[in-house]
Amino acid sequence: MAPPGLLSLCVLILVVMPHRAYGSSRGPFGRKNGAAATADSGICATSVTIYGYKCEEHEVTTQDGFILNMQRIPEGRVGGKSTGGNKKQPVLIQHGVLVDGMTWLLNSPEQNLPMILADNGFDVWIPNTRGTRFSRKHVSLDPTQPDFWNWSWDELVTYDLPAVFDFVFNQTGQKIHYIGHSLGTLIGLASFSEGHQADKLKSAVLLSPIAYLSHMTTALGMVAAKAFAGEITTLFGIAEFNPKGNEATVFLNSLCNYPGVDCYDLLNVLTGNNCCLNSSTVNLFLKNEPQSTATKNMVHLAQTVRDGVLAKYNYGRPDYNVMHYGEARPPLYNISNIPHDLPIFMSYGGQDALSDVQDVQLLLDHLKFHDVGKLAVQYIKNYAHADFIMGISAKDIVYNQVVQFFKNHQ
Numbered sequence: 001m002a003p004p005g006l007l008s009l010c011v012l013i014l015v016v017m018p019h020r021a022y023g024s025s026r027g028p029f030g031r032k033n034g035a036a037a038t039a040d041s042g043i044c045a046t047s048v049t050i051y052g053y054k055c056e057e058h059e060v061t062t063q064d065g066f067i068l069n070m071q072r073i074p075e076g077r078v079g080g081k082s083t084g085g086n087k088k089q090p091v092l093i094q095h096g097v098l099v100d101g102m103t104w105l106l107n108s109p110e111q112n113l114p115m116i117l118a119d120n121g122f123d124v125w126i127p128n129t130r131g132t133r134f135s136r137k138h139v140s141l142d143p144t145q146p147d148f149w150n151w152s153w154d155e156l157v158t159y160d161l162p163a164v165f166d167f168v169f170n171q172t173g174q175k176i177h178y179i180g181h182s183l184g185t186l187i188g189l190a191s192f193s194e195g196h197q198a199d200k201l202k203s204a205v206l207l208s209p210i211a212y213l214s215h216m217t218t219a220l221g222m223v224a225a226k227a228f229a230g231e232i233t234t235l236f237g238i239a240e241f242n243p244k245g246n247e248a249t250v251f252l253n254s255l256c257n258y259p260g261v262d263c264y265d266l267l268n269v270l271t272g273n274n275c276c277l278n279s280s281t282v283n284l285f286l287k288n289e290p291q292s293t294a295t296k297n298m299v300h301l302a303q304t305v306r307d308g309v310l311a312k313y314n315y316g317r318p319d320y321n322v323m324h325y326g327e328a329r330p331p332l333y334n335i336s337n338i339p340h341d342l343p344i345f346m347s348y349g350g351q352d353a354l355s356d357v358q359d360v361q362l363l364l365d366h367l368k369f370h371d372v373g374k375l376a377v378q379y380i381k382n383y384a385h386a387d388f389i390m391g392i393s394a395k396d397i398v399y400n401q402v403v404q405f406f407k408n409h410q
Helices: 005-016 042-047 101-105 113-120 153-172 185-191 219-228 232-236 246-256 267-270 281-290 295-307 319-325 355-366 396-410
Strands: 056-061 066-075 091-096 122-127 176-181 201-207 344-349 376-380
Touching: 042 056, 042 066, 042 101, 042 267, 056 153, 066 091, 066 153, 091 113, 091 153, 091 185, 101 113, 101 122, 113 122, 113 396, 122 153, 153 295, 176 185, 176 219, 185 201, 201 376, 219 396, 246 376, 344 355
Parallel strands: 091 122, 091 176, 176 201, 201 344, 344 376
Antiparallel strands: 056 066, 066 122
């Protein structure tokens, strides 16, 4: 679950405030005790190997010294179908903000995207971005030091994504299919527009794509975006934004007291009216998420909401921006620079309050010169933001289309 700016608040709010249970005709999906992954157990042990899949834990070091944890599911379940030969096509599947790779694995093996891909003959890689529970290491810094948290999603574009792409490419020797959800689409689009992965990228799948956020109009959303853009550094005075910490709870409660802000049923209020969530999946989500991120990252995400453009971090003063960029305003990421022959599959929902239909249309307008036949767009009228990663119908509606898209671009 991965929304930028205020959108990341949906995860935060879901954890620290009451929420409505989501019903389903399906019962619990069989994970023993609904366990949360821990530093000792890891994502492979708690969520992959128990279902008969091979799983590897890897560490990747970025150029700026962060040590990222990454899972690999190299093949399908024992006895399951597998297509292709020994050289399986690698797929990199990127989560969003305030969560980690675990969010892709909350449903049963038959319903979650990584295992569906593995069972269809793909080599699946799941990175965990800096600051999340398994990626809190650095070659010289410690999470207790403010410098450890001196980054925004610019650094995910410049360092994290290139590092995991290089690692997977060096391990497999093949170009990589990319999947992102929400913030995972934002950093993918920004990175591809900068040309970082041009020689290693085979295709891109964008689920609930986020690039422009000017049509996000919920009362809580706008209040949150303004607060993160202006007040948060003085409100917290800390470098790490820990959604489970006391400061975050106080901050959220202050937002919910604003006139016109209704904090009942916050998941739907912020992400849209999700149609297809299983209550047991939501409960497992609550046992594992949310994760920490940098306060600076939250500010940058809020700037994206407030300014309506895809730009690098704004330091708030022209002289500071000149110091970092050589100009008074942060440079824009130009989506139109994405190679026109890159195969792209984009799926978005009509009920999504974060990846709003009008904002997706603006994104598509920036891709209007994309090669004919290279851009496939799926619109799902009743889907909202969380349905794309936790929806019980996502396999039939979305994931099967993703698998076919990849097979068409082998």
